[in-house]
Structures are given as structure tokens and as C-alpha cells.
Amino acid sequence: MAATDISLAQRGHATVQIFQRRRMISFGLLLAVLAYLTYVFFAFNVPGLVERARMDNAAILVRDVYSYKTHVTRDNRTGGLSVAIEGEQKGTYPKGMLPDWVKTADDITDIALPDGHSVRFAPEAVVYAHPSFGQITVIPSRSGIELRLPQGQDLPAWINASKTRVAITTDAGRLTVTKARTEVFRYAFGWELFFFTLDSPFYGKSATELLGLALSGDQLRPGQSNLAAMAQDIWTNKMWRHGDVAWAIFETILMAFLGTMGAALISLPLAFLAAANFAPLSSVRFAMRRIFDFVRGVDGLIWTIILSRAFGPGPMTGALAILITDTGSFGKMFSEALENVDDKQIEGVASTGAKTSQRYRFGVIPQITPVLLSQVLYYLESNTRSATVIGAITGGGIGLLLTQAIITQKDWEEVGYYITLVILMVMAMDSLSGWLRNKLIKGE
């Protein structure tokens, strides 16, 4: 009885010790992680980064993604007026066509902004009518810009005035006046001109009107059915370039497809040379393995650089970069799969008097096909993402469009559009590869 008690107490003690040791280990691990993250925090100079961060850029970015702005610009020297979406040439309203919130009569232009704000361009002065603040008059002249506030009002924070430039920024819009020109930004929700640009006869029509036009016989553009004309206008939309974007997406998928399949085709025969149970010579096997390791070790980035020197920018370069990198990975995986092949099936096929090629065809290939296919399909999906990244470096596909749009630093709505498309593309490839895997491996 006493002996059991002691041993029980001992055991209890030992258990507590184990627990304590484990707790110490987990605690130590946690501390190590924390210490590392603290080190990285200072190594990356995060405190300095917080100061440098351009939150105004972030605000511009977010605002631009979900809204667009229309610029109404008057040249103060010639008096010429232009209205352009995002201030771009391809979004400029043609002569004689104005949005309904801009009214012109003689030399006077009235611009209605949301929430009761309005701006009037008169020949001598610009008047910003604020519903609660009052009328703000700005007079550009050769000597400078004069600002006249309503009686008894002080200069508010949302007006930025100097001798050469006056800027009024409210929630309704923005007015800037310089000697050379007067400009109003009017913000609106959505992605403008997404389907039809201003020069298209279908611009500004509602969905029901478009449906009616599509079904009706009278052609807005002679010699072309309305439906075809609409499709053409959308496809060649200069603002959003739907045609180019579709090509870019296709190019990206093409890169991934060619690269993955090419790598699989090349590495399959090589894998036989690297598998212990098939390689004729162990020196060949060793060499083959080192080649696979080398190809995998040289990063995709380096291959991309080397190849883009030889082939120039484009989808072929991207496809080859994926092909070479993945040949290494596939070679390693396939040779491992081959080493795990069951010999019984091969012997069974051999016992019927099959030749070597037949032994491989009926004894080996059926065994490794499921492994191969599932790996290849998995890589196809993951390479769609890599192709976007490689495209950004080599200059092909949606990756290129995306980096170009980001570099301009103002087309954030296009960036948002491309990101959405990339996510949809990768998800679609994910489901396609999953579907094919089920179909091909688990039977029709």
C-alpha cells in the first residue's frame, strides 16, 4: 500500500515536471517568436514607416476605386471650355454634347454640384455658391488671384488660397483656380464609360433601352446590326480596353498552360532516369537528380531574367520560365512516384510476355497517372498566379496591364477591375483543376 502511494506521488511529481517542461518549451517558443518579430519590427523600421506612410494616397486610391470624377475645365486665356471624364482625352465630351449638370449660355457656364452646391464660370470671375457658407467669388487676373469671401466670414480650412492659386475642396466637389485655368471636379459613384464611351451611339442608354435597340430593326450604325455594333463598341472601348484585357487574361492562362504541360511532358521521361528502380546507371540517376535540384534551386526569378534576355518580353518567355522551373519540381515528384510503384503489376504484365514498352505502358503508367495528373493540375492552378507575377516582370498578360495601371498612380479603378479579374481567373482555374482532377482520376 505504502509502496503504491510513493510511486503514485512520484508519478504525479514526474507528470507535473513533464507539464512544466512542456510549458517552458511552449513559453520559450512564444518568446522566441515575439523576440524575432520585435527584431524585424525595428530592422524594417516600422516606426519610421508610419511617419512616411501617405495616408492621403490611400484616400485617393480608395475614392478612385469606387468613384470617378469629371473635370470641367476653362482655359482662362482663351475662354475655351472642355468637359472630360477623369480629365482624359479619350473621356472628353465631344462638341455639342455636355452632361446635364453643365449649362452654358453665352460666356457663362453653370455647373451644378451635389447637395445644392454650384459653380458659375463668368467671364471675369468664378463664383462658388455654398448653401450654408455663402457665395465665394474668385477673380483671376494678370496680377494674381483675388478671393472674396461672404461678408463676416473667416477663411475656412477647406479653402486653400495663395496669390497664384485658390482651391476649394468640399464634399460636393473641388474647384481650383489658377491664372491659366479654372477647373471643377465633380465626383460620382461607379465606373463610368465601362460599357460604352462617349462617341458610341449607345452611350447613356438604360438597359431596357439597349434591349429594345438590340431587338429593333433600325440600325444606329448602318450596315451593322445593333447587337453587333454594341458588342464591337464594348470590345473596343478605349477607356477600359475590354478587348486587350480579355487577351491579357487569355495570355496569362496560356503561359500557365504551356509552361505546366510542357514541364510535365519533359520531366516524365527524365524522371525515369532519376528513379532508383528504373535508372540504368546510378551515375545517371545521380546526375539527373542534381540537375533537377539545380533547376529548382535557381529561382523562377533568375530564369525569367535569363530568358527575357534571349526571347524578349512576351508570353513565350513567361511560359518558358514556368516550364524550366517546374521541370525541376515535376522531375523530383515524378521520380519519387516512380520509386513507389508496385512491382507486382509490372511482373504480372511481364508474365504475359509483354515487351519492355508494353510493360511500361500497362504496368507502370496506370499506377503513376493519378499522382501525376493531380500534381500537374494542382500546379496549373498555382501557375496561373505565378504567370501573373512573371508577366509583370517579363511584360505579358494581365500582370503587365496591372503594373502599368499601378505605375500611372491614377487609374485605380482599372487596378480594382484587374484585381477582380485576376481573383476570378485564379478561382476559375482552381475549380477547373479540381473538376478535372475528379473527372480524370476518380473515373468519368
Added chain:
Amino acid sequence: MTDATANAGALSQLQAHYIQHIQRKRLYSAIMLTIFVLLMVSGFMLADARNAGGFWAGLHQIFDFPGEVLTEAGEKLANLPGLMVKFLPSLIETLNIAGASTLIGAMIAIVLSLLSTRGLARWPRLVGVFRRCMDIMRALPEIVIALVLIFILGGGPVPAMIAIAFHTAGALGKLFSEVNENASLKPVEGLQSVGATWGQRMLLGVLPQVAPNYLSYALLRFEINIRASAILGFVGSGGIGYDLKNAFSWGLGRYDEVAAIFIILFLTIVAVDQGSSYFRNRIVEGR
């Protein structure tokens, strides 16, 4: 006698069916193979046509650039060790980006995966929502987030770290939730019966079971993230990739630097590759 003829009839019918079946299968295989070959050939020709330089024209130039680099590196062989030391800080930065993003991503992934595993989820109705979130995080290429963040935060390692961590959280979250599905629920139920909160149940009931698998996946991800962080450096967010881009766009005259960077990047990747596969094997074998 009649039996035998009936049998023979059934047999020949069976045979006919079998042959028909095989023929149909072969036909399908042949059709699929044809489609595949057609896709490959036409895809190749299309990609070739849309490429700036043609495939056949470029094929013999493929060794020109490595040749130039090697010749210059050969001429300045004495510089190489010094250059490798010079680029060591950048390499460490690249490794730090990968390490920190793997750690942060894995922590987010643990939470996300627990929230999106049936039977463990804190809010069972939101399982689908968290899964979709992970799908989107996984689908987004790192470069996209990095470039957008560079616009806001300026160049440097932090945009790359956030971008990779974001992607890692999605990718590891999916793998982790597959691991969680195989975890035994008994400890969880035991803890629940004594009134443990959700956090305690996960921390004490689930994590000890799944930790080795988590660790193995996280190591694999670390390997992938080193490559990703080198690539992100190339588009302007610090580390060895940035130096590589500078040396590379300078062109002839600084190819010794290119060679030095190639060598240390290659050695690092191989070393991490070997190390992580060694540790993963040990973890799987259970020490």
C-alpha cells in the same frame, strides 16, 4: 448442349461488349490526346507570335546572357567573395521578409482555419464566409498587394511582408483547416464539459494535436516565401531582388554583381530547401 450454346452466346455477347467498351475508351483517349496536342501546338504558335522575340530566333541566344555574366564574373573572380559579403545584408532582409511574413501569415491562418472548420468553428454559420475569405486571399498574387502598398507606404520591406503574409494566411489557412478536420474532438468536448471558453478549447484541445502538421506546412511555405520575397524585391520592395534589378539594369560592367547575387540566392534556396525537408521528415516521423 443447349446450356453450352447459351453460355457461348452470353460469352460472345460479353466479349463484344468488352471490345466495344475498350474501343470507346480508346476513342475517347485518342480524342482527348488530339485536343491536347492541338492546344499545345496552337498555344505555342500563338505565344510565339505574341512574343517580342521569336522562339526559334531566341533559342540560340539563350546562353548569351549567362555567358556574358560568366565571362565578366570570371574576369573579376577576385571581386566575387567581397560582393557576396556586400549583398549579405540584402539577403538577410529577404530572409527576414520571408520569415516574418510566414510567422504572421501562419498566425492569421491558424485563427482563420479554426474559424472555418466544421465542428470547431466559433460561429458555425460563418464557416462559409471565412472559407471564401481564404479563397480570395489565396487567389490574390502577392505582387498586386505589394505594388498597391508601395504606393501608400513607399518602397521597403514592409509592403512585401504584408503582401506575402496576406497570401500565406489564405494558403496555409486552407491546409490547416484540412489538418483540423482530422483532429480528434474528444479533448475539445472534455474541455467544454469543464466550462472552457472557445479560445481555451482551441489552445489546449486542438493545437497540441495539430502543431506538428502545422509546423511542417509552415516550413514548406517558408521555402516558397523566400522565392516570393526575392521576386517582390525585383518590383521595388527591398531585399536581394532589388539589388539584382539594379545590377541587372546597369548591364555590362556590373555583371559580377549579378553573378554574386545569383550565387548567394541559389545557395540560400538550396540550403533552406534541404534544411526544411530534413526537419519536415523528422516532424512527420515523430522525432
